[in-house]
Amino acid sequence: MCLFCKIVSKEIPSKVVFENDDFLAFHDIYPKAPVHILIIPKKHIVSFDDVDSQTMANITPFIQEVALKAGIKESGYRLITNIGSDGLQEVKHLHFHLLGGAKLGGNSFGK
Numbered sequence: 792m793c794l795f796c797k798i799v800s801k802e803i804p805s806k807v808v809f810e811n812d813d814f815l816a817f818h819d820i821y822p823k824a825p826v827h828i829l830i831i832p833k834k835h836i837v838s839f840d841d842v843d844s845q846t847m848a849n850i851t852p853f854i855q856e857v858a859l860k861a862g863i864k865e866s867g868y869r870l871i872t873n874i875g876s877d878g879l880q881e882v883k884h885l886h887f888h889l890l891g892g893a894k895l896g897g898n899s900f901g902k
């Protein structure tokens with residue numbers, strides 16, 4: 792089972808922000824901005840390159856709701872998903888980084 796599947800099953804603890812039957816939002820363990828939340832589908836999908844359009848349609852309002860709950864809807868935010876080797880995707884379970892809470896520099900999500 793992958794790391795984020797273990798977070799979904801609560802085998803590995805996380806700081807949950809918001810969840811429903813299909814998606815989970817939790818705080819990144821190494822935040823790179825004042826708000827850094829990871830948003831994932833509960834079902835295992837390797838990356839954006841593998842996701843179906845219905846899941847993308849359903850996750851959109853979920854992400855918008857997380858931005859509202861995190862208090863960054865009005866101030867703005869950045870949404871990132873890393874894909875594969877050149878994308879420097881470390882965890883092979885689709886996730887969106889929701890970053891905000893400050894003016895984000897051009898390289899604020901550098902690795």
Ligand code: AMP
Nearest residue numbers: 803805818819820821873879880881882
């Ligand atoms: P990526 O490089 O796009 O695959 O991002 C993986 C993200 O997962 C990184 O920002 C890590 O800090 C984060 N991460 C790794 N392990 C955990 C964990 N146990 N709980 C929360 N976030 C994690």
